Amino acid sequence: MKNIxxxxxxxxxxxxxxxxxxxxxxxxxxxxxLLVTNTGKIVVATDGDEKKANCTxxxxxxxxxxxxxxxxxxxxxxxLTAKSLDKKxxxxxxxxxxNCEIQYAxxxx
Numbered sequence: 001m002k003n004i005x006x007x008x009x010x011x012x013x014x015x016x017x018x019x020x021x022x023x024x025x026x027x028x029x030x031x032x033x034l035l036v037t038n039t040g041k042i043v044v045a046t047d048g049d050e051k052k053a054n055c056t057x058x059x060x061x062x063x064x065x066x067x068x069x070x071x072x073x074x075x076x077x078x079x080l081t082a083k084s085l086d087k088k089x090x091x092x093x094x095x096x097x098x099n100c101e102i103q104y105a106x107x108x109x
Contacts, residue, residue, distance in 0.1 A: 022048035026093040028108055031083040040067030042076050055093050055100035063100040075105045
C-alpha cells in the first residue's frame with residue numbers, strides 16, 4: 001500500500017512538469033517571472049528550460065521582448081493575464097537571436 005501511495009505521488013509530481021516544455025522554436029509553459037527594465041525591455045522566465053530554444057536566453061533563463069517590437073504592450077498584457085490566471089502560454093522566439101527575442105505569444109490550453 002505504501003508503494004502505491006509513493007508511486008501516485010511521484011506520478012503527480014512528474015506530470016506537473018511534463019507539460020512545461022521548450023523546443024527550438026520557443027516555449028509552451030507557465031510564466032514564472034516577468035520583469036520590465038528601465039529601458040522598457042520585457043524579460044520573461046518560464047517553468048520550461050529556455051536553453052532548449054534555438055537562441056541565447058539572458059542568464060540562461062530569460063526570453064525578451066524589445067520595446068521597439070510592434071505589439072509589445074499587447075504581448076505583455078497577454079503574459080500578465082496568463083500569469084494571473086496560472087495559464088500556459090506559447091512563446092515563439094526568433095531563432096538564432098542573442099537575447100531570445102519573442103515574436104509572439106498565445107494562450108495555451
